Amino acid sequence: MNLLFGTRTGVFRGTVEALEEAVRVLDCDRVLRVRRFGPRTYAATRGGLYRSLDAGRSWTRIETPRPEVYSVLEHPVGERLFVGTHPAHLYRSTDAGETWTECEGLQALPSRESWHTPRHRNEAHVRALRAAGEDRLVAGIEVGGIHCSEDGGETWSERREGVHEDVHHVLVVDDQWVASTGDGLYRTDDAGRTWMRLDSGLDRRYFREAFAHDGRLYAAATGGPPNTWDGPRGTDAALFEAADGGTLKPVEYAGGPGEFVLSFTAVDGRVYAGTTAGSILRRDPEGWFGVGSVSSGIASMTAVADPDGEAE
Structure with missing residues (x-):
């Protein structure tokens, strides 16, 4: 089994048996998402969309209507391909990316004119894109909130x-969504009509990603956005876990609190995480331990198998 790591300098690939030997397989602009759908793996980057058909060994660039691709989704798998871009637009293809049609309904939302922030050239982007049912799609906008298509x-x-507008990631688990935002971690049980905070009582509120595996929720946070990480307290990050819907509790991990966990995945029953320093962590029964590293922060990661195998 292999892991792919999306970083600021491209995609790295390593086997779970030798992650310290991970190598760069795609040299590209900053990677925002690496995601696998069936036999296809995608890298959404600030320089475009890339696809691999051989578990991340080789990549082909797919032309998209806008060059900065922040999110990607195949749904149904093998039938429709979606990309979310900067500025915040959503496009759909039914021919594997040969041609694209804009999902104009997203642009018609009443709040559309308020989607912007000085940090992103006074614009916004579709940072999260998830399927939550046969025809239900969820889009998270940085900065612009969460929106749903049925x-x-x-x-x-x-x-x-009821949810903070600076959305970095949306996790969909059965009928629950968990939103990681610039000011809190939120959950909804009714398709976003109401939200509750999961980080009440915690002293760090800047979340990038949450992950669920085997009944346990994982999330990490810092005290503020990246422009604060060079201050007196540094990154000052924390990693949290919650079992069976319980309260988030801090756990120790290799590299903490100086390294902030940005991404998660699971393979062969084990959870892996990637940090701002490029460290690859694994959750063992005794805790979180370093098992390798790459040369840049790991913003996204996914498990892939060789073409004749299956990944989690």
Whole structure:
């Protein structure tokens, strides 16, 4: 089994048996998401969209309507391909990326004119894109909130009331969504109509990603956005776990608190994480330990198998 790591300098690939030997397999601009759908793996980057058909060994660039791709989704797998871009637009392809059609309903939302922030050239981007049912799509906007489509992307409804508008990631587990934002971790059990905070009582509120595996929720946070990490307290990160819907509790991990966990995945029953320093961590029964590293922070990661195998 292999792991792919999306970083600021491209995609790295390593086997779970020798992650200290991970090598760069795609030299490209900053990678925002690495995701696998069936036999296809995608890298959404600030320089475009890339696809691999051989478990990340080789990559082909796919032309997209806008060059900065922040999120990617195949749903249904093998039928429709979606990309979310900067500025915040959503496009759909039914021919594997040969041609694209804009999902114009996202642009028609009442809050559209408010989607912007000085940090991102006074614009926004579709940072998170998930399927939450046969025809239900969820889009998270940085900065602009969460929105939902019940018809495969044609029309959209706002689900931003009660959740912070700076959305970095949306985790979908059965009927629950968990939103990682610049000010808190939120959960909804009713498709975003109401939200509750999961980080009450915690002293760090800047979340990048959450992950669920085998009944346990994992998330990490810092006290503020990246422009604060060079201050007196540094990154000052924490890693949290919650079992069976319980309260998030801090856990020790290799590299903490100086390294911030940005991404997670699971393979062969074990959870892995990637940090701002490029460290690869693994959750063992005794705790979180370093098992390798790459030369740049790991913003996204996924498990892939050789073409004749299957990945989690």
